[in-house]
Amino acid sequence: MGWREQVALVTGGGRGIGRAIARRLAREGAAVCVNYESRADAAESLVADIRANGGRAIAEPADVSDDAAVEGMVDRIASEFGPVSILVNNAGISHKATLETYNDEALARMRQVNVDGAIHTIRAVMGGMRRMREGRIVNITSIAAIGTALPGNAFYAATKAELQILTLRFAMELGPYGITVNAVAPGFVQTDMARRGQSDAEWQEVTKRLGERSMLGRIGTPEDIANAVAFFAAPESGWVTAQVLAVDGGRMDYIGR
Numbered sequence: 001m002g003w004r005e006q007v008a009l010v011t012g013g014g015r016g017i018g019r020a021i022a023r024r025l026a027r028e029g030a031a032v033c034v035n036y037e038s039r040a041d042a043a044e045s046l047v048a049d050i051r052a053n054g055g056r057a058i059a060e061p062a063d064v065s066d067d068a069a070v071e072g073m074v075d076r077i078a079s080e081f082g083p084v085s086i087l088v089n090n091a092g093i094s095h096k097a098t099l100e101t102y103n104d105e106a107l108a109r110m111r112q113v114n115v116d117g118a119i120h121t122i123r124a125v126m127g128g129m130r131r132m133r134e135g136r137i138v139n140i141t142s143i144a145a146i147g148t149a150l151p152g153n154a155f156y157a158a159t160k161a162e163l164q165i166l167t168l169r170f171a172m173e174l175g176p177y178g179i180t181v182n183a184v185a186p187g188f189v190q191t192d193m194a195r196r197g198q199s200d201a202e203w204q205e206v207t208k209r210l211g212e213r214s215m216l217g218r219i220g221t222p223e224d225i226a227n228a229v230a231f232f233a234a235p236e237s238g239w240v241t242a243q244v245l246a247v248d249g250g251r252m253d254y255i256g257r
């Protein structure tokens with residue numbers, strides 16, 4: 001099967017990193033479902049853009065933490081395009097907290113989206129992938145899970161570390177069916193999540209400071225991450241599984257990990 005036969009689901013595909021991933025997979029030729037939670041406007045504008053460029057796309061709302069909503073979405077994709085063959089678990093939220101500011105409810109919500117969300121989508125698509133004896137699953141984790149130590153990110157990092165180990169374990173479970181499971185661990189990327197709540201001056205200072213920590217001297221763009229995802233998702237990448245690829249410009253603050 002080539003790119004034209006692929007059906008991709010990108011969770012949180014309307015904005016930020018997910019938007020670049022959805023656009024990239026559509027450009028390769030896959031039919032793409034742009035999932036969103038609340039920002040229908042962003043998802044619909046991307047769908048219109050992909051279609052205007054000759055691609056195939058639909059937008060589907062579903063909170064990934066809601067198992068039944070995810071199953072409903074996967075059924076609707078199947079009736080529109082066929083079974084999902086590429087799943088990108090990109091939807092994520094970050095709640096900053098320390099031991100001092102720990103908040104049970106906010107942290108539970110973060111885990112439900114960042115970890116349970118990926119479990120729900122994988123469970124919803126794996127039956128179809130098994131029947132096809134082929135599938136690509138790419139989880140978006142973070143370099144927070146593998147070494148960087150920005151203040152306030154401890155609990156977020158823990159959710160991403162959980163998703164990282166699940167990536168390796170699910171690769172083992174699904175490998176016999178021809179399904180690959182890999183992760184892309186982004187460094188600091190210019191998106192709403194990264195910028196949240198910062199003034200122009202603060203943002204300039206942060207991007208300069210974090211850019212200087214990378215060997216390549218800049219922070220990332222969503223397209224930098226989409227390029228790595230496209231590699232794992234490609235029909236030709238069928239013998240690459242259980243890998244975590246850091247895409248971070250070569251962060252020097254944890255070079256010794």
Ligand code: NAP
Pocket residue numbers: 011012013014015016017018035036037038039040042062063064065089090091092093094113140141142143185186187188189190191192193194
């Ligand atoms: P973003 O700009 O805040 O976008 C997050 C996306 O996730 C939005 O499209 C949002 O949907 C969706 N989303 C959130 N909760 C959801 C839910 N419950 N169900 C379905 N969709 C949901 O974030 P981003 O920076 O692009 O981050 C994308 C991924 O990369 C996340 O997993 C994040 O942890 C990871 N990451 C980001 C960075 C970075 O520096 N930006 C670094 C490392 C890892 P709506 O549009 O409907 O709100």
